[in-house]
Amino acid sequence: MLNDILKILENDARTTPKQIAEMTGMSQAEVSRLIKQALKDRTILKYKAIVNWDQVEDEHVWALIEVKLTPQKDVGFDSVAERIYRFPQTRTVYLVSGTYDLFVLVVGKSNHEIADFVSQKLSHIEGVNETVTQFVLKRYKEDGEIVEGKEEVKRQPVIL
Amino acid sequence: MVSKSKLGVHSKKYHISKRTNQLSPSGIRKFFDLLASIEGVISLGVGEPDYATPWHIVESAIESLEKGQTMYTSNLGMPELRQELARYLQHHYDLQYDPNTELLITVGVSEALDLAMRAILDPGEEVIMPDPHYVAYDACVILAGGKAVTVPTYEEDSFELSAADVEACITDKTRAILIGYPANPTGAVMSREKIAEIAEVARHYGLLVISDEIYAKLVYGVEHTCVAALPDMKEHTILLGGFSKAYAMTGWRIGYAAAPKEIIAAMTKIHQYTMMCAPTMAQVAALEALRSGEESAAEMVEDYGRRRLVMVKGLCDIGLSCFEPKGAFYAFPSIKKTGMTSEEFAEALLKEEKVAVVPGSAFGDCGEGYVRCCYATSMADIEEALTRIKRFVSRHQRS
Structure with missing residues (x-):
């Protein structure tokens, strides 16, 4: 139910x-x-809107950052992850399998701000070994919603 | 210069066959024209899902086109599709159909219905069907030279067809009983017991049951009974099914018939001369739907289920009594308390509140006093439509 x-x-x-x-x-x-x-019990974390920021004059820069970690004694990846996700710039933080360990989605006002975040904050955290930053060029689909060009398909108004 | 009358606009210059003229002229035409002239209508008059076809199905068809799979298939339909369909019917109903002789892929259930009628009827032979019924049922019988015999069904009986009433209509010209449950326009589902009684009558009199099960997957809290799967009924049944409603594939025009091999052979004869084969890309899409469409179909049904509850409760709260439709995606409320006919109601509702519903009378005499409301539309539209209908009904309530 x-x-x-x-x-x-x-x-x-x-x-x-x-x-x-x-x-x-x-x-x-x-x-x-x-x-x-x-x-x-935090089964529902929060209610929020999915915003298409491209529609408003407010520059947003998105970057996907792959982070390689060195596990910390006793606490593994969790404490490093926490030190990262506490930064309000991070929007999504996942521990993932594969060639890197953390997937971090960061939103900033400019490339410069994101560059600062990576070089001044992220790379200084103990346990962070290596980062690869990829800037987002275009958002096609956001949280299950097609961002642009979703067309209403017209149905015949009456069909018997 | 050619005058207008010479073009035959209002003349009787062109001979139209008696058979075609026999088809009811569809009094609803006027309503369609009116509808087309009004902007901003919320339509509960549709007869198809509001979903686009699930992407994996669309994608499979695109890929087939890219690969150049653009030729005819076998008249019966692609062998892989028939095999998958046989597996599907075995899995869901424990029915064994030979994919080489007992299954035919058609251009929707519409074509399958037409083929079935033409294959089994000689002039003047009769087909018994419930009233109200889907608009093509009597038309296909008439076009095949037969005679449609209707058996009234009533809201009090949840629009289920009574076996005794069917039996009372049987003459030496009766060839078949044509049913379609879950039903368009009522949303009625026949219980297993009731449908077994119809089957019993069919067996006893050696009649065929033609069962249009296009809405088979769209049932809510009840199980669909496949007529062919009832004991000893496979040899007495022409089972018609399709992909349109369950997989949101109406525009692909793809369906099937499953029947004893002599009947499939006869239907195939007509099909090969009139249709050759169902569109190849639609067959590919149907194959994908059967192989991996179950989940998307289930999600859509779950969603229709929610809208069904909102629609039925909303109509009842307004005071339009509505029996609980357990299948398809239609509610069929009574509008008798307004004192209007179905057509008057539909026309006035459209003009005054811009909500389109289908007059029940379009589906037979027993549909008079009812309107068909399709709930395969967005929740927001359902709620807005209910608000408008409420306003309309309170204005027109007979004191």
Whole structure:
């Protein structure tokens, strides 16, 4: 039941408990209780909008940074990861398999700001061995949503 | 200079066959024209998913085109597709069909229905079908020279077809019983018991059941019963199915018929002269749908299920009584309390509130007093449409 609610909210976070109740056949009180619990135990982390910043005059530069680490005694990668994800510039931080260890998505106002972050902050953290920075040239799809050129397909209004 | 009348615009210069003229002129034409003239309409009048075809299916067809797979296939359809279809029917219904002799790939269920009628009917022979029913059912019977015999079904019985009523219509000219559950326009699903009773009648009188199961996957909280899978029914059934509704593939025009080999041979004869084969790229897409479309189909059904609850509850709250449709993607509320006919209701609702629904009378006499509302549209549109219908109904409530 919680899964149903989460699927609906993941698709549209503005769906109200009343609407969810109608969509699932659950009572509104039960929906509200489950959502409250999910927020409390951080099953739902946050509600937010997916913004296409290209539409507004506010420059944003995105970079994917591959980070190679040296594991720290007793704490492994987690403490290094934490020192990185605490920086507000980092938007996404994943531990990944493959040729590098951390995948870090960084957003800044300019190339310069990101360069500063990498050279002044990231590379100085103990345990960070090597970084490869890749600037994002174009965002095609963001969190499941096509950014540009999503066309409404017209259906015939009445079909028997 | 050629005058307008010489072009035959209003003349009877061109002879149209009696058979075609026999088809109901579709009183709904006027409604379509009106619809086309109004902007900003929310349509609950559609009969197809609001999803685009899942990308993996589209991609498979594009790849086939790139590879140059652009020729005819065998008349029956691509062997791989027929084999996969046989596996599918075995897996879902425990039905064994020989892909070489008992399956035919068609241009949608529409073509399969037409072929079935032409293959089995001689002039004047009768096909029994429920009223209301999908608009092509009686038309295909008439075009094949047959006669459509309708059996009324009622909201009180959840629009299920009664075996006793069917039996009462059987004459020495009856050849088949044509059913389509889950149903368009009502959303009705036949229970296993009720459909077994129809099957029993068919077996007893040596009739065929032609079962249009295009909505088979779209059921909510109940199981779909495949007629051919009932005991001893395979040899009495022409099973029609397709990909349009479950895999959001309406525009691909691809379906199939599964039937005893003598019937498939007869249908194939007509198919090879009129159609040659179903479009090759659509067959490739259908193959991909069968192989790996289950998950995307299930996701869509889950979503329709949510919208169904919102639509049905919304209509009931407005005071338009609506039996619970357990299949397809239609709700079929009664509008009798407004005192209007279905057509009057649909036309006034469109003019006053810009919401399009389909008058139930388009689907037969028993559809009078009802309208078909499709919930395969966005939740936002459903909610807005319900708000508008509520306003409309409270204005037109008969005091």
